[in-house]
Amino acid sequence: MKRRDLFKSSLCLALIQNLDSLAWATQSPSYTLLDIQRGADRFQIDFSTPEGYRTAAWMLRDVRANRVGVPNVEMLQLAAWAQIVLAEHHAYTVFEVTSGLRTHHTNSITEGAARHSRHLPDENGQFYAMDIKPIGVNIDQLAKTLQYPAFGGVGVYRSHVHFDIRDYATQWRSKK
DSSP states (O other): OOHHHHHHHHHHHHHHHTGGGSTTTTSOOOTTEEEEEETTEEEEEETTSHHHHHHHHHHTSBTTTTBOOEEOHHHHHHHHHHHHHHHHHTOOOEEEEEEOOOOHHHHHTSTTOOTTOTTSOOTTSEEOEEEEEEESSOHHHHHHHHHTTOOEEEEEOSSOEEEEOOSSEEEEEOOO
16 A cells, blocks of 8 residues: 555544544535635635636736646645644644745746756646745644645745655755
8 A cells, every 4th residue: 555545544544533623523524625816816616616726726826927727636735634633633723825836947046946847847747835924823733734644745844845746755854
């Protein structure tokens, strides 16, 4: 069984066991609901619908290049799961998006950006990274939550948390 499959199975089991303790226990839990904002725009998105997915893609667009990409669904699910866990154990949080998709040009002028960043689109336009700032929750709490599944990358910065989907787990803390 792959790590991702194990992660999905354990999430379902954990959710079923702790359903009554969720902040919104009267609703059906879902890993497709995401509460994000960018600038003055804030949306509570169900990205399992075509309209919701398009809204998520628009919120994660490269603002400088005014380009919308194809956000990886696993990345969106991990963000949605993190919001549920944080609401259950700490406080409800909205994720303020600081970066999603980056064109090669935007990436080249972004300070500290990796040359082969997971923010860059692949040949199908799909990207695998988000930079987010939790509102109402400590950045370290968010980072620890995102590190728990033990796959993907999690970087802690002064103003935000970077997370991405990849085949191995890694983490780092910026000195800036």
